[in-house]
Amino acid sequence: MTHKVALFDVDKTIIQKDSMFQFLLFGLKKKPSSFYLIFLVVIYSVFYKLKWMKxxxxxxxxxxxIKYMNEQDLEHFFNTMIKPYIYPEALMEMKNKKEDGYHILLVTASPYAYMKFFNQFDELDGVIGTNLVKRGEQFTHMIEGNNCKGEEKVTRIKTYLNEKGIMIDYDQSCAYSDSVSDMPMLQLVNQKxxxxxxxxxxxxxGLTWSL
Incomplete structure (x- = not known):
């Protein structure tokens, strides 16, 4: 079944912030004694830049x-560190597209563990994010499968739509992002x-949300 689809990136597109850094701040507030974990972030980031690490x-x-957090903590993080930074214009764009009959899908490289709480908005039909490994009911920091970025976004979108029995109406569909790394996703639709x-x-x- 062919359907109009609107694809949205999240960080710096739907929200003003980078949710990963927001998560670090939230984690530090919750567990100040684990400040040493920030050094690991710095070291691993340098290793990645030097191409010594995937x-x-x-x-x-x-x-x-995240090992110090339960579902309530993650929802609290979303409500206090993500939700307040949503661009009102972005939310209105999603609402307008929904009213026009679009299937609204958020596709983010950030973890689904906390991005799933976007599902509380009636404007959305679904959320796709990077999956984290779970041990029982507890999330770990390890990524399950691939980071949901670049071509992986396309793979995940196609899997999602196939499960829903939806084929993208290329000419009528649209996609929004702040980054050229999302060009593979943008190529799925006519309106970029x-x-x-x-x-x-x-x-x-070019499209600018006003602050």
Whole structure:
């Protein structure tokens, strides 16, 4: 079944902040005695930049505080460190698209463990994010499978839509992102929007959410 789809990145597209750094701040407030974990983040980030470490392992260091959190903590993090930074214009865009009959899907490289709470918004039909390994009911910082970025976003989107029995109506569908790393996702649709970017990006319209 062909359907109009609207694809949205999240960090710096739907929200003003980078949720990974927000998560570090939240983790430090919850467990100040684990400040040493920040040094691991710095070291792993340097190793990744030097190409000594895979992206998944370097990125997982940002989520080490999650071992101190339960579902209530993660929902509290979303409500206090993510939700307040949603661009009102982005939420309105999603609402308008929903009213126009679009299937609204958020696709983020950030963990589904806390991005899933976007599902509380009636404007959305689904959320896709990077999966973290669970041990029983507890999330770990380790990434399950691949980091949901670049081509992996396309793979995850196609899997999601296939399970829903939806085929993208290319001409009518749209996608929004702040980063050229999302170009594979943007290529799935005809209407491509780069958010809050001052440099021209070929094939994409510029769109600015006001603060």
């Amino acid at each position: 992206a998944e392992r370097a990125k997982s260091s940002y989520f080490r505080f 929007y780069m958010i809050n970017r001052h440099k021209h990006t070929a094939g994409c319209e």
